[in-house]
Structures are given as structure tokens and as C-alpha cells.
Amino acid sequence: MAIEKVSIVGMGSLGLIFGSLLMDRLGRENVQFVMDEKRLKRYSGVERLINGKRYDFNLASGNEEGEPADLLIFAVKSTGLEEAIQTVRNRVSGDTIIISLLNGITSEKIIGEAFGEEKVLYTIAEGMDPIRSGHNLDYTKMGLVRIGIDQETEGKKRKLKEVLEIFDRTGFPYILEDDVMQRLWSKFMLNVGVNQVLMIHEGNYDTIQKPGPAREMMIAAMREVVQLAEKESIRITEEDINYYVSLIDSLNPEGMPSMRFDGLNRIKSEVELFSGMVLELGKKHGVPTPINEEIYNRIREIESKY
Template sequence: MEITRVSIVGMGSLGLIFGSFLYDKLGSDYVEFIIDKERAQITDYGHRIINGKSYDFKVVSGEGVSKSQLIIFAVKSTSLESAIETVRKSVDESTTIISLMNGISSEKILGEAFGMDKILFATAEGMDPIRTERSLNYINMGYVFIGTDKEDENKRNRLNDLIRLFERTEFPYKVEKDVMHRLWSKFMLNVGVNQVIMMHEGTFETIQKEGPERDMMIKAMREVIALAEKEGIRVSEKDLEFYVGLVDSLNPRGMPSMRYDGLHRIKSEVEMFAGTVIEYGRKHNVPTPINQKIYDTIKLIESKY
């Protein structure tokens, strides 16, 4: 099936970066943001300024939504359950779903809601957004890795449909043969970068320079490497070095979404990051003291909101 329309859930940094790109390539009628009824009541909710360009995105909600060909989830883990209910009426048997969410669990949750036969695996890397409520600026757009969890005709067809869309629009993507390795590697990156920057109320510059913050980031990432090995996923020191290099290339003034949560006194994704590491540590009897310290510190910060 040729994918001609794209539905996006989430108007945060990732949703806006990739949504605006597809809007420019496909046209305003073929990219929509699915939002809940409460947000649909806000005047001009779809208006955003991205890298200085004005966009009036199509937003849809409620009973009148059409069935989606491709749904891209770009919400925080704390909003996933409500987002699933928001899009439920947009999904039918032909709908393909990808998640650009952080962590290693969203595909399983989406599969339980809609069927794993509809789910392709994806992860986004290399973005450096600076965002306000209605505007966003970035230097590096990043790219999306895509792949499947198993080889069968249905998954191959869905992946090929997605590749054709990305090729047609010159979307920045790469097909990943070992997509679980990529998801765990990105998880390792987020566990180190996102949490340490939030803890220290900083920007990417905080962990780009030598010092205790950078040391903590690397130690937190190494705890993920140890757990990935126990899960049969080969994440290595070479992967760590690659991702540290990637972070060092980002705009020093940029910051991850978790830092924006702290700035706006919103509960963060610490459960999905340090909480998941601690959970896997208990499962495999592997100590995770750095992530425990991060978890306790962020929970203390959030208790004061």
C-alpha cells in the first residue's frame, strides 16, 4: 500500500521536527496531528514556528477522524496510555505504527493495544532542538532508524511501504538489520544524557565538557551495557564511544526533552530510564548504583513541584 498520508501523535520536539519536514514534502492536507478533545478546543493549537517558518498544522480529534495509513507516536511515556485511547478510532487492519519514543518498551505496549502485526520498530537520533511553547529551532534534524522484530511477509510489506515513503520525501532514515541493538543503544544514550542534564539543570554543554557530570553520564551508560548483555543484546564500549561522540556534536545550547520537563515542573520519564535500569538490575542481580542515585535525586526534585 502506498502511504500518502501521515498521522502524528505528539507535538513535542520530535513530532514537530519530522512533522514539519513531511508537511513541506507532502503538503498540508497529507500530514495531520491527532490530539485529544481538550487540546482541540484551544484556538490555533496547530500553529507553530519552526526554524523561523510559520506552520498551521492540521489537527484532528474525536469521532470524525479518518483511518490512518501511518501513525507516528512521538509522545512522552507518561502520556502513552492516553495517546493510545486518543488514536484508537484511527486504527484499522491496514494501519502501520511506529514509535519514536524513548526507552525500550513502547512497541510492546502499542502491540498490546493494536496488535504487533501493525508495529514496526524505530528510533530517532541526532536532534538538538531548542523549544518554547509554540516555537522550535534546531540545527541538526537527526535521522530515524527503522526495522522489524521478525521476518514475515506482512512486516516486510509494511517496512517496504515505509521505505518508499521515506525515499519519495527524502526523509532522513536508515534501515537497521539488528533493530533491538539500536533501540538498546539509544536507551543507553538517553539513560546517560537526558537524566544527568536534568539533574544538573544544564544543556548539552553540561556533559560535553570533562567533569563529574560527564563521568556520571558514562557510568550510567555502562550499567545499561551490562544489562543488555544479560538480555542477549550486544551493546559495547564501541557503541558507547560512538554515542558520546554524537552528543559532543550537538548544539551546546540545546537540551533533551527531560530537561524541558524539569524547567516546566512536569513529572519526567525517570521511571522509563533509571526505573527500567533498576528493574532489569534486580532481574539479573546486577548492581546499578549510578542509576539508583539518579533515580533518587530526580524523584526528590520532582517531590518539590
């Protein structure tokens, strides 16, 4: 089955970057942002500038009966995942394929429990450097999606083939991963270091691109994830750390991750997804994680003042 209809839940940076690309290639009628009534009322009639190009996106309420999506993309934050799952229930059929662009290592499992794990492919979004201003967004690097399957079943292979076909047809940037779980954990390691440290230090990427305490804390936090990955039978090496540090060094110095935006807007962050998960896994395996414990406590202290 060729994928024609794409639904996206989440109008953050990732949703807008990839949603605008898909709309350009597939047409407005085939790419739809699904949301609750409150957001629909807020966003209806709002035009957005993405890298200077004006977009009038196709918006729809999840409460309304609508044509099921061939491909459903989750592009919300982890704190909004459960709500998003309820929002898009009317857009999921037996043939719908689902991918998640969320940070962390748990969203695919949660989505699979809601809609069936056979529908879910594993994806990791990385390498983008968005700068947001109101409803508008600019970026110098679109980034890409790493995609793969967790089980070598015929159903998963077929779904992967269908998604790769639409990616190729639309010029959607991706890398096919042989070991997608290793890549998922590697991205988790990156987020644990980068997102949290920039929230604590109230900085842009520039803050961790130069030598100093922030960069040292970032790398130390990442190394604690490497120890835990080994306990979970996931192989991450110093080479992976070096790759991701180099990736961060290549981004727009003025850019920042979503967690930093949360701090600026005094919104509860994804700290439980990052250092919270590290602490949980550390206790499970008896592995000390003092850097992430410090990070966790400092972010909780920051958020206690909201």
C-alpha cells in the same frame, strides 16, 4: 499499498520536526496531528515557527470519526502513551502501519498489545538538537530515524518496504537497521545517561560535552546499561558508548533533551522509563546498578518538590 495519509500524535519537538517535513512534502491535507479535545481547543489557530518558517498544522480530534491513517506516528512522551493510544483508536484500521518515536525499550510492545504487534515497526529517533520557545522551535540538526523489524515475516517486510518508500519519497532521514533491537537498547543507554544527568545538573548539552562530574556520571550510567543488555542477550560494546558520546558532542551546546524541559517546567519526568527500568532489570539479573540508583533517588527528590 502506497502510504499517502499520515497521522501524528504528539506535538513535542519530534512531532514538530518530522511533522513539518512531511507536511512540506505531502501537503497539509495529508498530514494530520490527532489529539484530545482539550489540546485541540488549546492549539487551534496557533501558528508555529519552525526554523523561522510559519506552519498552520492540520489538527483533528481523536474523538471524531475520521479517515484511518496509512501511517500512524507516536511522538508523545512515555507518560502520555496510554492516553495517546485511546486518542488515536479511530485512526487505526487493519492496514495502518505504526511507528513509535518514544524513548525507552517498551513502547512498541505496549502499542502492539493495543493495536496488534503485526502493525508495529521498530524505530529509534536520534541526533536532533531542538531549542523550544513557546510554540516555536529551532534546530540545527534534524536528526534521523533508525528503522527495522523484530520478526522476519512477510507482513513485516511488506510494511517496512512501504514505510521506506514514503521516507525516500519525502526525503525523511533514516537508516535501515539489520539489528534494530541492538539499536533500540543503544538509544536506551544514551537516554539513561544524557537525559537524566542533564536534569540533575540543570544543564544544556554543553554540561556533558566537557570533562567533569556530569560527563563522568553520564558514561558510568551508560556502562550499567551495557551490563544489563548482555544479560538480555543484546550486544552493546564500548564502541557503541563511544559512538553515542561523540553524537552528543556534535549537538548544539545550547540544546537540551525533553527530560530537561520537564525539569524546567516542573513536570513529572520519564525517570521510571530510564533509571527505574535499569533498577528493575538490575534486580531481575542480580546486577548492581549504584549509579542509576543514585540518579533515580536524586530525580525523585527533585520531583517531590513540584
